[in-house]
Amino acid sequence: xxxxxxxxxxxxxxxxxxxxxxxxxxxRALPGPRLRPHVKAHKCTGIAxxxxxxxxxHFCGATPRELAGLARAGLGDDLLLAxxxxxxxxxxxxxxxxxxxxxxxxxxxxxxxxAAAGLREVLIDVNVGLPRCGCAPxxxxxLADFARSRGLSVRGVMGYEGHxxxxxxxxxxxxxxxxxxxxxxxxxxxxxxxxxxxGGTGTFDLNxxxxxxxxxxxxxxxxxxxxxxxxxxxxxxxxxxxxxxxxQFAVADCGLKALGMDHGDPAMxxxxxxxxxxxxxxxxxxxxxxxxxxxxVYPAHVDPTAAYHERLYLVSGDRVxxxxxxxxxxW
Amino acid sequence: xxxxxxxxxxxxxxxxxxxxxxxxxxxRALPGPRLRPHVKAHKCTGIAxxxxxxxxxHFCGATPRELAGLARAGLGDDLLLAxxxxxxxxxxxxxxxxxxxxxxxxxxxxxxxxAAAGLREVLIDVNVGLPRCGCAPxxxxxLADFARSRGLSVRGVMGYEGHxxxxxxxxxxxxxxxxxxxxxxxxxxxxxxxxxxxGGTGTFDLNxxxxxxxxxxxxxxxxxxxxxxxxxxxxxxxxxxxxxxxxQFAVADCGLKALGMDHGDPAMxxxxxxxxxxxxxxxxxxxxxxxxxxxxVYPAHVDPTAAYHERLYLVSGDRVxxxxxxxxxxW
Numbered sequence: 061x062x063x064x065x066x067x068x069x070x071x072x073x074x075x076x077x078x079x080x081x082x083x084x085x086x087x088r089a090l091p092g093p094r095l096r097p098h099v100k101a102h103k104c105t106g107i108a109x110x111x112x113x114x115x116x117x118h119f120c121g122a123t124p125r126e127l128a129g130l131a132r133a134g135l136g137d138d139l140l141l142a143x144x145x146x147x148x149x150x151x152x153x154x155x156x157x158x159x160x161x162x163x164x165x166x167x168x169x170x171x172x173x174x175a176a177a178g179l180r181e182v183l184i185d186v187n188v189g190l191p192r193c194g195c196a197p198x199x200x201x202x203l204a205d206f207a208r209s210r211g212l213s214v215r216g217v218m219g220y221e222g223h224x225x226x227x228x229x230x231x232x233x234x235x236x237x238x239x240x241x242x243x244x245x246x247x248x249x250x251x252x253x254x255x256x257x258x259g260g261t262g263t264f265d266l267n268x269x270x271x272x273x274x275x276x277x278x279x280x281x282x283x284x285x286x287x288x289x290x291x292x293x294x295x296x297x298x299x300x301x302x303x304x305x306x307x308q309f310a311v312a313d314c315g316l317k318a319l320g321m322d323h324g325d326p327a328m329x330x331x332x333x334x335x336x337x338x339x340x341x342x343x344x345x346x347x348x349x350x351x352x353x354x355x356x357v358y359p360a361h362v363d364p365t366a367a368y369h370e371r372l373y374l375v376s377g378d379r380v381x382x383x384x385x386x387x388x389x390x391w
Numbered sequence: 392x393x394x395x396x397x398x399x400x401x402x403x404x405x406x407x408x409x410x411x412x413x414x415x416x417x418x419r420a421l422p423g424p425r426l427r428p429h430v431k432a433h434k435c436t437g438i439a440x441x442x443x444x445x446x447x448x449h450f451c452g453a454t455p456r457e458l459a460g461l462a463r464a465g466l467g468d469d470l471l472l473a474x475x476x477x478x479x480x481x482x483x484x485x486x487x488x489x490x491x492x493x494x495x496x497x498x499x500x501x502x503x504x505x506a507a508a509g510l511r512e513v514l515i516d517v518n519v520g521l522p523r524c525g526c527a528p529x530x531x532x533x534l535a536d537f538a539r540s541r542g543l544s545v546r547g548v549m550g551y552e553g554h555x556x557x558x559x560x561x562x563x564x565x566x567x568x569x570x571x572x573x574x575x576x577x578x579x580x581x582x583x584x585x586x587x588x589x590g591g592t593g594t595f596d597l598n599x600x601x602x603x604x605x606x607x608x609x610x611x612x613x614x615x616x617x618x619x620x621x622x623x624x625x626x627x628x629x630x631x632x633x634x635x636x637x638x639q640f641a642v643a644d645c646g647l648k649a650l651g652m653d654h655g656d657p658a659m660x661x662x663x664x665x666x667x668x669x670x671x672x673x674x675x676x677x678x679x680x681x682x683x684x685x686x687x688v689y690p691a692h693v694d695p696t697a698a699y700h701e702r703l704y705l706v707s708g709d710r711v712x713x714x715x716x717x718x719x720x721x722w
Binding site for chain 1: 399400401431453454474475476477478480481497498500501518522523524525527553632634635636637639640642644647648651652653665667668669670671673681682683692694695698699701721722
């Protein structure tokens, strides 16, 4: 049995007890198909299997590789590519998967690409306020008709209220979510279909319109989501070794190539983070540090953190209980 | 022959003509062993081979995997691990490589780890002003004696003036470099040995003390280094496809998992970047964009960008002339 202490560092580690509590809490709030776990947060079929064990059999992903990996893992009951893809080769491969595959479309071009690839089911992706993908809400009905004219089955709508997702104040987050979902509901009335797919970890219990919530980060959590006081706890950290100690600071081997940095510096229990460089985090330790000490580094954003690592170690206390490949990386 | 246009996106691409001009310019300024290319910038033995073809046979890296890969590729004439590592397993593996291996040490603990692993040569890593690894300058002589007492050969000193590296004003950069290198020279006087290893792309022609310069980013360049008006041009970009177009903005498939973000948002020729999310860049295009258009996204920091990608495509004009594995990723 490997001890946490003995892992080669930097190592991506999740506390499996916290992780399982997060999974159970979400499955209680959004049982079965009320949650469509978004695998982009972890890119790991081993974690998707745990989500399935909690009753969620419908998944979504952001890349063709994520969907292909889920299908290969026998998790292909109902897969949603919650993103636009126009590459014919990869769309055709999705159509060939041993899985039910639905793709998001938001333009005539993406509808045409899906139809040409032999895909059969789509969701109309609606822009509900985040300047990213999604058609204008008042164009959704027309686009659904266009998709049907190309032989596609339109299962409903999708709209990501990403601009509401990490609003710190719960009332403001609720208001932003409601405003976004009013747009999605109006679009849904024009589009039809059974599915209204939206949401994420930050709005999982606020979004009253979605028939399914696309949450992913709740599994691991990060310092950005931690501020929202959600009923999920931080399970993920990068395990690092102190390499160098000076009077005012210490340095551990967890840097920019082990951390998603778009939400800023990571946090540490062992001290205050000064800055990160390619392979190092420099921090002011609370207690005197020694070379060889192990420390936990909590990322500010889990998704681009997991995407840097080859594997995820699950630990219970200080024992490594499982090693999972981060097998859905790349595109 | 694959066309750039036909690459699956997002793709890490370097313009080989610009890259070769960067290599030639550096080889002219710092011929042969005057440059010790730092492979952390590209993590690619294919690029290291091109650097060797320009006369540089001594490399450095930041991780054991980088050194092991170089040795396997026959590039092990003189490898420097320009970082502290205390993991016995990986240090012992370095000692077993079919290569000349020198490691940086900055404490009794790192000296002891190197000696115990069977390594034979070290550089004393000196803190020259950047709060990261490196012993205090006035402790370098004592540490060198300690290393010799453990049977290690001390080849000299190393000190990275990272705090001077991207200072925009050349005179200020020069002053910061000189101040840092005065500390390194004093330490070197106490330590002895032939090697004074320091520097990087930003100080390659300012550092008058180093016997060898550890530059890496000059190969690719990025928007941070671009501001320094160095004689190197931006060769690297992420090739992306426009997925969605709205009246005010467009969205392409190059996001946080394809870009190092610690230096901020990337730049684009096709428009002004608004923000990045996991798989997207939202930008205001200068000219009307269409779904399926290809665009170039220039990262703000090359090192953590390359570390996300499996391969690098070399293009000349719009033709793909080579595909290189980013084979030195991980630790």
